[in-house]
Amino acid sequence: MNALSNVKLPPWLQGLASSQNKASLAAPILIVMLLAMMILPLPAFVLDLFFSFNIALSVIVLLTSLYTVKPLDFMSFPTILLVSTMLRLSLNVASTRVVLTEGHTGADAAGKVIEAFGHFLIGGNYTVGIVVFVILTIINFVVVTKGAGRIAEVGARFALDAMPGKQMAIDADLNAGLIGEAEAKKRRSEVSMEAEFYGAMDGASKYVRGDAVAGILVTVINVVGGLLVGVLQHDMAFGDATKNYTMLAIGDGLVAQIPSLVISIAAGIVVSRVASDQDIGAQLVGELFAKPEVLYITAGIIGGMGLIPGMPNLVFLLLAASLGGSAYLMSKKKVQKVAAETAAAEAAAPAAAAAAEQEEASWQDVMPVDTLGLEVGYRLIPLVDKTQGGELLKRIKGIRKKFAQEVGFLAPPVHIRDNLELKPSAYRITLKGVEVGTGEAYNGQFLAINPGMATGTLQGMVTIDPAFGLPAVWIDANLRDQAQGLGYTVVDAGTVVATHLNHLITTHAAELLGRGEVQQLLDHLSKEAPKLVEDLVPKMVSISTLQKVLQNLLMEGVHIRDMRSIIETLAEHAVHTQDANDLTALVRIALGRAIVQQLFPGAAELSVMTLDNRLERLLMQALQASGPDGAGIEPGLADTIAQQAQQAAAQQEALGLTPVLLVPGPLRALLSRFLRRSLPQLKVLSHAEIPESKTIRVTALVGQQPA
Structure with missing residues (x-):
């Protein structure tokens, strides 16, 4: 016994013996069973068992399709269509063998199921049976299967056409901080699987149509073959042979065609329904x-x-x-519900009125200005009301979290309130009480944004994307799939507001970094490197100087996640200078690798613009004459630099490159401040900020004289 217990099974046998692999054996067993039914003779009782199983399987598939919320919840349906079709054909082969060999013995020769369908459902009249069988086959072949196949074909085409738009919408949500990388990967997979599902359904429906044709042919062959076998081999009278074999053939055909019709209806339900958060039953009752x-x-x-x-x-x-x-x-x-809501509102009115009574003025009436504020019109209140299904609050939390992970500090909370002075569908974003952005969003509609690759036009209200200024159209929900198929990026009203807010928070990051946020950054860093923070602030650098350095970095789009390198650089050079601009330049050199990685992710070769040698000398002379503020640059020269820099940046963007101007270190701060207002997308780097491992390719010269 001990010797047997120590015998080690082969790996493949261990896999088959494990309980978690038992479910994986279902498919091979089913295929072997189908082949066995086609080859081996089956007794009548086994045929009854398999016919009953076929009917039960069709009912299970139909009920599963009714309770499916979206098509991808039943991804195995195309395979089930194929397997169920092959099961019916195998049963046809097995029952044909029994009908032809044992049909002369009576109506129960092929089992009780076929006999019941032959007698009970068609009343024992084979003429009625033929008519019923033909009608069921026509319904299945011409109406249900053909319609489901057409819907699947069109669905596959629209799903493929809409893939680019859906992918861009996912990327937009990811960039706005509304979803994480894992959720984005899951959504991309769902988009791909949706197209594959409809394509598979289009192909699988051909099996069902072929099954209907095969059912007619098998029935005719059974009738003709039964007559020949009964009359010639068993010496039956022609009338008796006709009655026996026709009843058996029709019963056999109905037993196969009824489950086929049920599964075809299930296929039509799956591909024809519009995705929602309800099953088809709840949808029908709730809408009809x-x-x-x-x-x-x-x-x-x-x-x-x-x-x-x-x-x-x-x-x-x-x-x-x-x-x-x-x-x-x-x-x-409905009247009772409205009355209850009205009574609740009237009960709350006296309490609100009492709270609104005028009291003696106090310091409590002096309200601090919100650092970040979002004001919405009354039609946008559902977007920020959890009780009405609004998800904008959740998205704003995601924006703050993503901002903290990427930029390096936690943005202040966004205070949201309604403003009846705004248009009903308008919103306003404020920074320290001052409006920095405004727009309109229409709850219940979608904004179709043209990223530059969209083809065709849409019916709706033409507008401009408030975040990035791209052409867009507000469309109804029923045009969403069409817009995605044309290449538009389609987002809902909440995403429009969230994306605009995220863009403004990123743009004004320097103004959001207050003294409190700097102190919180130091407190957070001191948990890992307490001595480093203690030696720098306030012994070597004041907190106001540190704040100015960090704000200078943020103003030019440099992230401050690497606070350790920033603190170490300041500690090294603070003994020589306390000027915030000089310290910022030194910190930028220390962060050069991160800055380049941010602008050129994964690139070994940097495509940049540079200054013409003559213009570079002129600027160096102007800088020496006027000081670091650059006030001595001639107006004509300044206009020329701005125009040529704008043209060169436009050429870079047309080539799909990031517009970056590479200049000598002394000129970097001057040109960055000068060009920031007219070209906010242009980044100015110094030679010292480029890592030695990177190669430089000059694509344009600013200030070059025409030949």
């Missing part, structure tokens, strides 16, 4: 019987038909009474 006015009108029409002489009056009047009663109950429930 949601309005009592519709039921009242329908009850009136049906009741009027019931009063016409010669019509089935009792049936029509009963149905009209049922519809009218249902409409009355729905109206009563």
Whole structure:
């Protein structure tokens, strides 16, 4: 016994023996079973068992499709279509063998299931059976399967056309901080799987149509073959042979065609429904019987038909009474709900009025200005109200978290309130009480943004994307898939506001970094390097100087996540200078690798613009004459620099490159301040900030004289 217990099984046998792999054996067993049914003769009882299983499988598939919320929840459906079709064909082969060999013995030769379908469903009349069988086959082949296949074909085409737009929408949500990398990866996978699903459904529906054709051919062959076998081999009378074999063939065909029709209906339900958060049953009840006015009108029409002489009056009047009663109950429930909401509002009114009574003025009336504020019109209140399903608060939390992870400090909270002075669908973003951005968003509609690659036009209100100034159109929800198919980036109203807010927070990051945020940064760093922080602030550098250095970095889009390098650089050079601008230049050199990585992610070669040698000498002379503020630059020369820099930056962007101007170290701060107002997208780097491991390729010269 001990010797046997120590015997080690082969790896493949261990895999088969493990419980977690038992489910994976289902597919191979099923394939072997299908092949066995085609080759080996089966007794009548086993045929009854498999026919019953086929009917049960079709019912399970239909109910699963009814309770499926979205098509991707039933991803295995195309494979199930193939397997169920092969199961029916295998049963046809097995039952044909039994019918032809044992059909002369009686109607139960092929089992009780076929006999029941032959006698009970068609009343023992094979002429009626033929008609019923042909009708079921036509319904399955011409109506259900053809329609489901067409919907799947169109769905696959639209899914493929909409993939670029959906991918850009996912990237927009990721960049806005609304979702994380894991969620973005999951959504991209869902977009790809959706296209594959509809394509697979389009192909799988061909199996069902082929099954319907095969059912007709098999039935005809069974009838003809049965007559030949019965008359020639078993010496049966022609009438008896016709009755026996036709009943058996029709019963066999109905047993196969009814489950086939059920599964075809399930396929149509899966591909024809519009994705929502409800199953098909809840959708039908919630939308078809949601309005009592519709039921009242329908009850009136049906009741009027019931009063016409010669019509089935009792049936029509009963149905009209049922519809009218249902409409009355729905109206009563709606009135009670409105009354309850009104009573709650009236009960809350006296308390609100009492709280609003004028009191003696105090210092509590002096309200501090919100660092970040979001004011919305009354139609946008549902976006910021959790009780009404608004998700904008959750998205704003995601924006602050992503900003903290990327930029390096936590932005102040966003205070949201309604403002009746704004347009109903307008919003306003404030920074320290001053408006820095405004726009309009229409709750319930979608903004289709043209990223430059969209083809075709959309019906809607033409506008401009408030965050980046791209051309856009506000469209209804039913045009969303069409817009994505044309290459538009489609986002909802909440995402429009969140993206605009994220863009402004990033743009004004320097103004959001106050003294309190700097102290919190130091406190956070002191947990890991307490001695480093203690030696620098305030012994060597004041907190105000540190704040100015950090603000200078943020003003030019440099992230301050690497606070350790910033502190170490300041500690090294603070003994020589206390000027914030000089310290900023030294810190930028220390952060050069991170700055270049931020502008050129993953690039070994940097495509940059530089100054013409003549212009560079002129600027160096002007800098020496006027000092670091650059006040001595001639106006004509300044205009020339601005125009040529703008043209060169536009050429860089047209080539898909980041517009970066590489200049000598003494000129960097001067040109950065000078060009920042007219060219905010242009970044100015010094030679000292470029890591030695990077190679430089000059793509344009600013100040070059025309040949």
